Structures are given as C-alpha cells and as structure tokens.
Amino acid sequence: MNLYWHRRDLRGTDNRGLARAVSVSEGPVAPVFVFDPTVLEHAAPVRVACLLEALEGLRAWYRERGSDLLVVRGEASDAIPRLAAEYEADAVVWADDYSGLARERDRAVTAALEDDGVACESVHDSIHHEPGSITPNEGAHYSVFSYFWKKWRDREKREPLEPPAADALADVAGDPLPSRSELGFDKPTATPQSVTQAAARERTTEFCSGPIYRYADNRDKPAVDGTSRLSVHLKWGTIGIRKVYAATQRAAERATTDDDRESVAAFQRQLAWREFYAHVLAFNPETVTENFSGYEHPIPWRNDPDELAAWKAGETGYPIVDAGMRQLQAEGWIHNRVRMLVASFLTKDLLIDWREGYDWFRRNLADHETANDVGGWQWAGSTGTDAQPYFRVFNPMKQGREYDPDADYIREYIPELEGVPADAIHDWHDLDPDRRAQLAPSYPAPIVDHGERREGAIAAFEQARGE
Numbered sequence: 001m002n003l004y005w006h007r008r009d010l011r012g013t014d015n016r017g018l019a020r021a022v023s024v025s026e027g028p029v030a031p032v033f034v035f036d037p038t039v040l041e042h043a044a045p046v047r048v049a050c051l052l053e054a055l056e057g058l059r060a061w062y063r064e065r066g067s068d069l070l071v072v073r074g075e076a077s078d079a080i081p082r083l084a085a086e087y088e089a090d091a092v093v094w095a096d097d098y099s100g101l102a103r104e105r106d107r108a109v110t111a112a113l114e115d116d117g118v119a120c121e122s123v124h125d126s127i128h129h130e131p132g133s134i135t136p137n138e139g140a141h142y143s144v145f146s147y148f149w150k151k152w153r154d155r156e157k158r159e160p161l162e163p164p165a166a167d168a169l170a171d172v173a174g175d176p177l178p179s180r181s182e183l184g185f186d187k188p189t190a191t192p193q194s195v196t197q198a199a200a201r202e203r204t205t206e207f208c209s210g211p212i213y214r215y216a217d218n219r220d221k222p223a224v225d226g227t228s229r230l231s232v233h234l235k236w237g238t239i240g241i242r243k244v245y246a247a248t249q250r251a252a253e254r255a256t257t258d259d260d261r262e263s264v265a266a267f268q269r270q271l272a273w274r275e276f277y278a279h280v281l282a283f284n285p286e287t288v289t290e291n292f293s294g295y296e297h298p299i300p301w302r303n304d305p306d307e308l309a310a311w312k313a314g315e316t317g318y319p320i321v322d323a324g325m326r327q328l329q330a331e332g333w334i335h336n337r338v339r340m341l342v343a344s345f346l347t348k349d350l351l352i353d354w355r356e357g358y359d360w361f362r363r364n365l366a367d368h369e370t371a372n373d374v375g376g377w378q379w380a381g382s383t384g385t386d387a388q389p390y391f392r393v394f395n396p397m398k399q400g401r402e403y404d405p406d407a408d409y410i411r412e413y414i415p416e417l418e419g420v421p422a423d424a425i426h427d428w429h430d431l432d433p434d435r436r437a438q439l440a441p442s443y444p445a446p447i448v449d450h451g452e453r454r455e456g457a458i459a460a461f462e463q464a465r466g467e
C-alpha cells in the first residue's frame with residue numbers, strides 16, 4: 001500500500017500526485033491529510049473555514065468511491081511516518097509546495113521516512129512549469145514577467161488527468177475532521193465563496209463559456225463580475241491547473257473573433273503571473289520578509305499606527321481604498337485592481353512598510369497564496385521583481401473615477417455613501433468639509449492629502465536610492 005498525502009491539492013481529479021501514488025503502488029492507495037500545528041500557526045479563521053469545507057468535499061469524494069480520507073493531527077514529520085508504519089506503507093507520495101516553510105517541513109518528513117526505510121516521492125502539480133524549467137540565459141529564474149510570459153505561453157502544457165479508479169483506493173475509515181474551534185480558530189468575520197471541487201468546476205465552466213471573452217475589457221472593473229474568481233480554488237487545489245488551462249484552450253478554439261482570442265490570452269497571461277511568482281519565491285524564499293530589490297539605504301517608512309488602523313478598517317476617507325478594505329472584511333477577497341490600489345495607498349500615501357500590508361492580507365484573504373501575496377505587495381511597494389517604479393503612485397480619486405465610474409462598487413461596500421452622487425464620491429478629497437458632512441456625515445474626511453503624500457513618498461524612495 002502507498003499513502004497519498006494531500007496538502008494544497010484538495011481534489012481527486014487532475015491530481016498528478018495522487019495519480020503517481022496509484023501508478024507506483026502495488027496495492028490500493030490510502031489518502032491522508034495532516035493538521036500540522038506549525039502550518040496552522042500561519043493560518044487564519046477565514047482560511048481554516050475554507051480548508052474544512054474543501055476537506056469535507058474531498059472526504060465525500062473518497063467515500064463515494066468506497067475509500068476515506070485519513071485525518072491526523074500533529075507535526076507532519078511525526079504524523080506521516082506514524083501512519084506509514086500503521087498502514088505498512090511502502091511509499092508516501094505528495095505534490096510539491098514551493099514556499100520556504102513547506103519545503104522545510106517536507107525535508108523533515110523525507111528524513112523521517114528515510115530513517116524508517118519508507119520510500120517517498122514528490123511531484124510537481126500546482127503549476128504547469130516547475131521552478132527551474134523556464135529560465136533566462138543566466139540565472140535561475142526570470143525577474144521580468146514579459147520574458148517569462150513569452151516562454152510560458154509557447155511551452156507545451158500537460159493534459160488534465162482522470163481520477164483514479166475506485167478500486168485503486170484503499171478501503172479505510174478516517175476519524176472525523178476536527179472543528180474550527182478544536183483547531184483554535186474563531187469564527188471568521190468574512191463569508192468567503194464556497195471552496196469545493198464542484199464549485200470550482202462550475203465556476204470554470206461558466207467563466208470559460210462567456211465571461212472569458214469579455215475578460216480583457218472587464219477585468220479592471222470591480223463592480224462587474226468579470227474575473228474568474230478561481231484564486232481561492234487554485235489556492236486550495238479544488239481544481240487542477242491543467243483542467244483550468246484546458247478549459248481556456250477550448251474557449252480559444254470556440255472564439256470567433258480576434259478580440260475573443262485576445263481576451264482568452266489575457267486571462268492565460270494572469271495564470272502565468274501565478275507561475276512567475278511561484279518561481280520567484282522558490283528561488284528566493286527569504287522574500288517573504290525581505291525586499292527582493294535592494295535600495296542603497298533602508299526605505300524611511302513612516303509606519304504611523306493610527307493610519308495603519310484606518311487603512312485596515314476601511315476608514316481612510318478615500319472611497320475606493322475603503323471599499324476594497326471592507327470587501328476584504330466581508331468576503332476574504334478583493335478585486336485585483338483594488339488590491340493594487342489599497343497596496344499602493346498603504347506603501348506610498350501612508351508610507352507604511354509593505355510587510356504590514358502583507359501581514360493583514362495574510363490574516364484575511366481566503367485565497368492567500370504566499371508567492372502571489374508577497375509578489376503583489378513587493379510590486380506595489382516598488383521593492384519586487386518587475387515592480388511598479390517608485391515614482392509611479394496611483395491616484396485613488398482618478399482610479400476610482402476610471403474603473404468604478406458610477407461608484408457602484410464603492411457604494412456596495414460603504415453604506416455611508418448610499419445615495420451620494422458618483423461625482424461627489426470621486427471628488428470626496430476636494431469637497432468642502434461642510435459639503436462632506438451634509439452628504440455623508442458618518443463617512444470620514446481623507447486622513448491624508450494625496451498630493452502631498454505622493455511627493456513625500458517619492459522623496460523617501462529617492463533618499464533610499466541615495467539620490
């Protein structure tokens with residue numbers, strides 16, 4: 001018998017790790033999930049809720065096939081060898097995870113299994129092209145996305161895999177899943193989208209049958225449901241990347257205009273960003289806490305605690321920023337355009353260290369993915385690979401007017417602005433204080449002046465550059 005250790009691939013179909021475990025096993029394969037306290041230290045209520053929902057779904061998937069998910073609690077380096085001994089497993093197989101923490105854990109599990117004489121194997125699954133497989137002439141990975149994209153786009157992709165046959169799965173019975181409170185987590189304030197294999201499949205089919213053709217036009221409009229909303233599924237692995245990509249390829253084949261085809265390519269490009277950041281993190285695990293690009297001197301962050309608190313609460317008096325931060329509290333997700341805006345506002349207007357923003361996102365995002373989150377924050381904070389240049393500071397009023405012209409997105413998340421005309425919302429910064437009090441007495445005035453703060457941020461980055 002072999003054990004298959006699920007981690008961030010909570011599905012049975014199109015799972016390269018599970019397929020590998022089955023193909024190298026002499027008997028049936030028993031699937032297992034470990035609640036590891038070291039990993040849970042980095043979790044958050046919203047993600048534990050997602051994890052438990054996805055695991056319930058995975059367990060049901062196995063039970064329908066006469067098997068079950070074995071569930072254990074404890075450090076993986078103890079729990080996995082213990083289970084391997086209990087089930088007299090010949091080998092343990094899992095799929096790679098590229099963060100520093102995950103790789104450290106996997107090294108400890110490998111060493112423990114080797115000590116016990118149990119074979120182990122890990123396979124690439126979560127991305128198409130593994131770290132080290134798309135490289136520049138010199139160096140281990142690309143630092144400029146456009147070069148990476150060209151190679152990624154032209155590289156052949158693997159086809160999705162069928163699920164294993166039911167008789168390849170062991171007839172085992174697992175213990176019940178622990179509850180959220182047994183794991184030590186509070187009820188999340190956010191209600192995230194459903195994270196099951198069925199939800200992932202439905203969303204992929206729905207998105208690829210219509211919205212994908214309008215993605216290029218709609219992806220920057222937060223009031224429109226124009227993006228795939230697959231991030232949470234890709235984070236938890238409730239769908240395989242090969243399945244997603246194959247669905248986009250079928251959409252491209254069905255496309256009847258060049259615009260449609262370009263829109264599909266625009267979406268595939270975003271999937272490539274995810275892989276770009278996975279490569280960057282795999283070769284630079286320290287960038288979870290360190291700047292990717294060095295400056296001559298430290299960046300003189302202001303780190304004002306009251307401004308940080310206002311940003312977290314969605315009380316900065318910049319409507320599009322506040323709407324984003326409140327969407328995070330409500331749903332555990334923020335639209336990408338707005339993620340860029342709130343991150344720019346924190347790191348430039350407030351001159352607060354990107355690590356504070358990353359930490360808040362890490363605690364609140366249902367789709368928190370270390371590589372993308374660090375990548376997004378370092379991009380916005382002008383410290384990352386291929387980052388936003390330090391002198392380019394988003395103007396939150398202009399961005400609100402451009403991407404949410406009718407202020408529908410803003411009003412959805414800021415009830416205080418209900419009934420306030422869109423023009424007044426986008427001009428909030430410039431309105432007379434009496435006018436603001438009259439229109440929305442409980443919504444705050446801007447906590448900082450964007451023009452002044454923009455200049456201050458540029459000066460601070462120039463100082464860090466030694467200019």
Ligand SMILES: Cc1cc2nc3c(=O)[nH]c(=O)nc-3n(C[C@H](O)[C@H](O)[C@H](O)COP(=O)(O)OP(=O)(O)OC[C@H]3O[C@@H](n4cnc5c(N)ncnc54)[C@H](O)[C@@H]3O)c2cc1C
Nearest residue numbers: 227228229230231270271274336339368369372373376377
């Ligand atoms: C500061 C900041 C933090 C972010 N943190 C995360 C995070 O923790 N987890 C996460 O998955 N994404 C993160 N992103 C990227 C992006 O905002 C989300 O992937 C996207 O909003 C998810 O919604 P969607 O699935 O509808 O995206 P779509 O537009 O439909 O994109 C499809 C998929 O492509 C990938 N993708 C899209 N944009 C990016 C990007 N810029 N970088 C990397 N991958 C991308 C995601 O897997 C996404 O699901 C962050 C961006 C910023 C600016």
